[in-house]
Amino acid sequence: MQLSLTQPSSWILLLLVTNLFLWKNVASVPFCAMRNVRCFMFLEDMFDLAGxxxxxxxxxxxxxxxxxxxxxxxxxxxxDKSLTRCHTTSLPIPENKEQAKHTHYGALLKSAHMVLKAWKSPLNDLVRQISTLKNIPDTIISKATDIKLKINSVEQGVNSIINRMLQNGDEERNYPAWSSLPIFKSNDEDASIRSFYGMISCLDNDCKKVDIYLNVLKCYVLQMDNC
Known part of the structure; x- marks a missing residue:
């Protein structure tokens, strides 16, 4: 594909800042090629970065x-898994890599965006509330904050790709509703810990799915072998 984006959108700038200050273990990816003081970013680079x-x-x-x-x-x-129900369970999305590989690229992009968008409010609650747990390690609080910033950044990037690649990219999309879990305000410390554990478990599963989706798309766009 030889499509290019002639203007650096805000999410690209946000990704650049995120990459510089937070993403110490990610290989640097070219953001754009400068031509006549204008930034041209190729679609291939956007998929490479998102993946x-x-x-x-x-x-x-x-x-x-x-x-x-x-x-x-x-x-x-x-x-106890019976206590955990992920708020994204109802989303009509591929469950594994094999299903993702047999999903149209447009639907796969939208699946990634649905999952990322669905976690925006929950992550806000997670970052605000997790520090209230007794003896919570600072490293977990720090990771939660970093993850929230990065997921928001990638969500903006995927949405930007959708709007540029798909004719109906700006169509209204429905996302699962989120209401703060009452247990967050419980006086039962163990119950709160179990609630956060279930929430992070759901986040872990969903981030693995998004990773699969975006890297299947990356392989497709970059025509990579052994995907």
Whole structure:
């Protein structure tokens, strides 16, 4: 594909700042080529960047989840899956890589965006409330803040790609509603910990899905082998 974007949108600038200050482990990706003092960003580069960033997010969320699980391992019923219901369960999205590979690229882009957008409000709550937990490690609080910034950034990027690639990219899309879990305000510390554990578990699963979607698309656009 030889499509290019002739103006650097705000999400690109945000990704640049995020990459410089937060993304220490991600390889640098060219943002644009300068021609007559104008920035031209190729679609291939946008997919490359989105795929790399989504993979980094997935790793960081898994690290946060593992750290949280180890820190609160003695909390009764922590891993009781019957207590966890993800708010994104109802989304009509591919469940694994095989399904993603057989999904039209437009639908796959929209699936990625639906998941990322669906986590905007929950992540705001997570960052605001997680520091209230007793003895919560500072590293978990820091990771939660970083993850929120990065997911918001990638969501803007995916939305920008959709609006430029798809004829109906600006159509209204429905996202699952989120209401703050009442348990966040509970006086039962163990119940709050289990609630956060379930929430982070859902985030971990969803970030893995987005990572699959965007890297399947990256392989398709860049015509990579062994995808």
């Amino acid at each position: 790399s960033m989504s993979h980094n997010i997935s790793i960081e969320v898994s690290e946060m989840f593992t750290e949280f699980e180890k820190h609160y391992a003695k909390v009764p019923g922590l891993k």
